[in-house]
Amino acid sequence: MNALEILAAEERRGPVPRVRTFPLPAEWGVTLHLLDESVHPTGSLKHRTVRAMFRHALRTGRIREGTTIVEATGGNAAVAEAYFARLLGLPFVAVMPRRSSFEKIERIEQYGGTCRLVHPPLAIYDEARRIAEECGGHYMDYLANGSRAVAAEEGGDVGRVLFDLVTPEWVVVGAGSGVTSTAIGREISRRGLGTRLAVADPENSAYFPGWALGIDDYATGMPSRIEGIGRPRMEPGFTASLVDLVVPVPDAASIAGMRILQEVAGVCAGPSTGTALWAAFHLVAKMRRERRPGAIGMLICDDGALYKNTYYSEAWLDSKGLDPLPWVGAFRRFLETAKLPLTLEHL
Incomplete structure (x- = not known):
């Protein structure tokens, strides 16, 4: 068996993609789908x-x-x-x-x-x-090369997998290399869908200011504290023209999102999934205000068990100056009121 056959066999043995549903109040008429990418052998998308x-x-x-x-x-x-x-x-x-x-x-x-x-x-x-x-x-x-390699695939990228299962009004993802957002954006275009793409961006990252200002090589020079997403510069794999919205997310809100996922949905995920949840809830709140039913999709990016000594550790969070508790309260209030604060001052 040659190397390409080995890779094809590994893919066939892989987990069957599955979508979970976050339990939002039924009367809202909005469904939040979670494509679980943590089920891969190495635990991440x-x-x-x-x-x-x-x-x-x-x-x-x-x-x-x-x-x-x-x-x-x-x-x-x-x-x-x-x-x-x-x-x-x-x-x-x-x-x-x-x-x-x-x-x-x-x-x-x-x-x-x-x-x-x-x-x-x-x-x-x-x-x-x-x-x-x-x-x-x-x-x-x-x-540099992830997006190019995914574009060359004939099938199996995350965009095709997601839209074979659901067709939401919005998809929310984080951006590290930009590979995932670009794959999903290309698939939206390829299928001619009306789905819109939102990127959830943590503190210090270049993607929100670069996208908002229209500067493709924008750089902050500052590292992200949310593992897997956020970059000090806009990476070549990120295609801004495919993105409809970039949502800046406080780092402590990302940590709170991890806790709410576990508390409410029974999903133990990593910090980038918490980032996406905060942005997804803002879109849910918008649809609720507009009394518009529909669906939103996002990814469970990796297994939270990988972060038991970091993002799930109170001592580690204290050492980083991160306090998620006020934001946990904001998430809980959202599930009762469909309203979210924009900043800590609005809590």
Whole structure:
């Protein structure tokens, strides 16, 4: 069995996509659908994108037998790349900031990957390129190449999966590399749907100000505190023209969203899903004010179990100066009144 056949077999063995429903009051006439992307073997929606990247790199000859795979991240994308590298019998190196947590290193190493820790954090990109050149390997570059690889897929990207199951008025997603929002936006266009696309953006990220100002290369130079989404610059994989709305979301509200998902819907998800929930609730409130029934779709981006020592830890939140409790109260009041504050001052 060749490498492409191995990837195809892995995809066929994968979980059947399923949609959960968040329990909003029935009298509102609004349904909130949650496509669960945490069910993949590596626990996040990055699994689907990374498979596409490996397939694209194999077809274009960038990956061959024995090629060392290199990536500059320690997040869910690196975990998925380590998984697929092991599946294909290839060495994998993740170049990560020196202060990366033990849990991140352990997740990559459990799939046979090697972690190289460097400082300062922004040096990971140049170091990944250097390692790939030195060993004749392939630098995957998730941020730059993910969207291109997904666009080359004939099926199976998250946009096609979502719209095969539901056709909502709005879809809400976060943006890290921009791969997911672009895949969904392209699928809306391909199918000629009236669905609109909203991006939920955390503090410090460049996407909201860049989109609002119409500046495609906008940069804040500041890191996001919400893992998996938000960037200090607008990445090439993000296609602003496909996005109808970008909603800025306070970081503490993202944490509160995680808690409400678990409390009300029984879903243990990561912080980027909490970010999307806050934005989705604002759209629900808008539809409720307009007395317009309909549906909204969003993703469960990854498994909350991955964050038990961070976003689910009170001590960790205190160390970051994040207090989600006022925002938890805002979420709860929303479920009674269909009203949300815009800022902490409005709580």
